[in-house]
Amino acid sequence: MNPQTRNLLIQRVIDSLGILAPGSIFERFGVILIERMNDVRLVQRGSSVGGSPVGGALDAVSEDGRIVVEASIVKGYFSGAMKKPWSDLDHTLALAPLPKTSIC
Numbered sequence: 001m002n003p004q005t006r007n008l009l010i011q012r013v014i015d016s017l018g019i020l021a022p023g024s025i026f027e028r029f030g031v032i033l034i035e036r037m038n039d040v041r042l043v044q045r046g047s048s049v050g051g052s053p054v055g056g057a058l059d060a061v062s063e064d065g066r067i068v069v070e071a072s073i074v075k076g077y078f079s080g081a082m083k084k085p086w087s088d089l090d091h092t093l094a095l096a097p098l099p100k101t102s103i104c
Contacts, residue, residue: 024052030071031060040067058095068092068099 020026028044035042042060060069070088077084092099 026073027059027071031069034060034067034069038062038067042067042069058092061096065096065098066100068096 017026017029020029031042031044034040040062042062044060045054045057048054058068059071061067070092072084072088074084
């Protein structure tokens with residue numbers, strides 16, 4: 001694929017996802033996306049009755065505990081020393097110690 005076309009398409013996806021953030025809508029989208037990609041049903045634990053994120057809970061886990069989702073809307077999530085991703089991974093492994101896939 002032409003690099004300019006690729007970059008344009010990536011930017012379109014980013015812009016489209018931007019309307020989902022911040023908050024519970026983006027997290028719900030992430031859970032549905034992972035369900036579809038892995039053909040699995042996830043239990044969304046990290047949301048209140050109103051759909052707001054709940055601190056300290058994993059966002060979603062498969063029934064067998066092998067697929068875990070932790071979504072984040074933190075800007076610069078993958079930059080620098082990546083403290084937030086490492087913290088999310090540690091949190092995930094503490095609450096679901098046997099995942100085969102962890103999506104943060």
